[in-house]
Amino acid sequence: MTPKSTADYLKVIGALSKNGDLVGTTEISHKLDVAPASVTEMLKKLAEDGYVNYSPYQGSTLTEKGLQEAQKIMRKHRLLETFLFNKLKIGKDKVHEEACEMEHALSDEAEESLCRFLNHPDKCPDDGKIIPACNLPFATCEECIQMHNKGLEQVGQREANLVSICTLKVGACGKVSFIRGEHRVLQRLLDIGLTPGTSIKVEKIAPLKGPVEVCVRGSKVALGQDIAANVFVDCTQKT
């Protein structure tokens, strides 16, 4: 059993904690294949470093800092999977483990170049999970393309943690901060009112991975999963 890193823990807690629910220690220990006692010890350490909120006997959730870290590593992981599968034609059964090894070595700069190279993919090919948004301060992918010759330090960083509206619960609110995808879809979303900075509220989610209904500017709009997955909001300022 190899010792698990901070990133591994954050990734697992992030994946298990849907909508900010508490994640139990046993769940983590099963998922990581680590003894519960070691998990508890690690969680205490992560809490000290400010990555998780840990309450003994109840469970833990990620802090903003932890979430950011978890999303970063998930993004690298899923981009790598996409690259390995789509470009290098490595089998679906192998890409996950391969990406697990590579994700720690991938620099932020290489990550963004990879994203552009892959033409801003939205889902990873093996399990269809959403690739988290980058932390560059852009509202759309088009700017990233325009600005690509500038260095990362010049471009700056996005402060907030963004989440796809697909992962939100009914009743959750957020501010549209990033829309991934091609021009046509983007223009249609802008025209119905989903401009960057607009507040939206999740009204309904159809069962069986169906569309998400959001309330935007007083009107209700249904967005299919494929489109909703690419609309990212900032949920930090709760109204």
Next chain:
Amino acid sequence: MSGHSSSTSSSKKTQKNITIALAGNANVGKSVLFNQLTGSSQIIGNWPGKTVEKAEGTLNFEGQQITIIDLPGIYSFSTFGMEEIVSREYIATENPDVVINVVDAAVLERNLFFTLQLIEMGAPLVICLNQVDIAKNKGIVIDTKKLGQALGVPVVPTVAIRGEGMYELTKTALSVARNASSNGKTHVRYGAEIEERIAKLDQAIQTGNLRLTYPSRWVAIKLLENDPEIKKLVASKSEDVIKMSEALAAEISSIHKEPCFAVIASERYFLANKIAGESQRQSEIRTTFSDKLDWIATHRVYGYLMSAAVVGGLLLWTFFVGNFLSKLISTYVTSRVQPLDPKVSGSILAIVWNGIWGGVDAGITLIVPFVIPFYLLLAMIEDSGLLTRVAFMMDSAMHKIGLHGKALIPIILGYGCGVPAIASCKIMETRRERLLASFAITFAPCAARTIVIFGMVGLFLGVQWALALYVVDVAIIFVMGRIAMKAVPGKSTGLIMEMHSFKVPSFSVVRKQTWIRTKSIFYFVFPIYMLGSALVQVLFALNLLAPIGNVMSPLTVTVLGLPVITGILLIFGVVRKELVLLGAVAIFGTANLALFMTPVQLTTLALVSLIYFPCISVFTILAKEFGWKAATTISVANIISAILIGGLAFRLLTLFL
């Protein structure tokens, strides 16, 4: 009005016909308003060279002849499809005397986004603030005077469905039309850094003397928004302007750190938000009856039950009403002229006449009574907002066949007749989706196929077997749709659909929608029915079909286990699906088909006729919409699946029956 304005064109217009265009978002009651204003004097056709519906009507208001044009319901003037292009070309080149912008009072901000674009186009404008009653129920009250001042155009509150405000609206529209000088008085002002660049580009367009039909400021904004159509138009006249616009757009996007078109959309929405906020008062948000109904219709259990009930109820209603009407018509109308059965022997002239009459008769007694009630109820369900919820619930299932929730409407239409169903596929965004939806429609049990199913299976084996065939057919649609999705390259577009509130359907809108969908049956399906029936009967009488039937016998007899004669029946069915049944009755000389075919054979034949080939009417519309190649490919796919599924069904059924 006082009479002579300075411009000569406007004084001419006072005596001449005045044209009013209706523009606005989808589902704001624009069609209801159109019907209220024009009554029965409507002409519904297509925009020249386009597949977009064009509705035109006339109104005589206090001695003034007015032509009213109903533009397509759109959210913006950006180019996505034909509807946006048709609308903006019309406003720019035809110069209607006044544009009435129909606005949903309950969703003011979103609607104003489009209003601002109309103001930018420089069209003489009147705002029709519609559905103020629904807004009031939701607790939204709008100060029309304030709104009018903020926009610089007159605002008239209306409830179109009850005819409230129609007089006031027409009067206001006329006075704006006669004072055409109000044209272009108001401006939408963006932020200084954008305005500065719009002005520069506007200047360049004006000095370049490009002879565009669109206002130069509007063209400047569209260039900055990177509108592909306008860019093409300008590029053909001046490359320099294009270069300049690209440079200016890049400047704006580097200031805002957003692409220029997003900046402009955001600014417009910012204005819309400001104007809406200043002129409306929102008291506490009330839960309306619509909200409660919405909760049920999209619930994870009740929602599906309701969807099933809606579609099931629709089919049941069609079946009962259709049967009743069909009997009524055939007893009192058509059977008095000539008997219904196809004639397959006697003089050629008699056979030709019988074929032609048989085609008319089939249309009148079999298609019309089933399809019209079906489409009437469907249009009601659609207009009420219920179908939107069904589409919302079914979206994920539709994704499995490469389509999205909105494709449900054409496919359900296919349960009536394939021709209008395929024509209505134009609501889908891409050719690939239109093709996939049309392919699915070729497997749908249309009214004629339903007659075969019930006449062969329902009558001799029991209704439960007929219903089972329906269920099997849904499975076939799903499997074939999935295969087609994998076979046709391309990506699926996702669903973006407004969930408008429930409302009581407007009879005039429902009637119009039904007619739009049914009319193709009269001018398209009827002639094919008449000619095709005559031709196929003559061929049979001349004994030309029997050899073909014999050639087909390895398929019909060996693979499908059917009598040799069914080869001929299936050729009959290419013309009209119900001819499979009627032809059998005529050839065997008795209605008791059970004497000649076993239950297994009857079921297999019904199943095969359900899927083996689109009838020639459907084939023709497929060729018209997608070309001969696609139509042939679809038909070949139909034939292969019919052979495979029919052969399998025959072998499986032999084990059970």
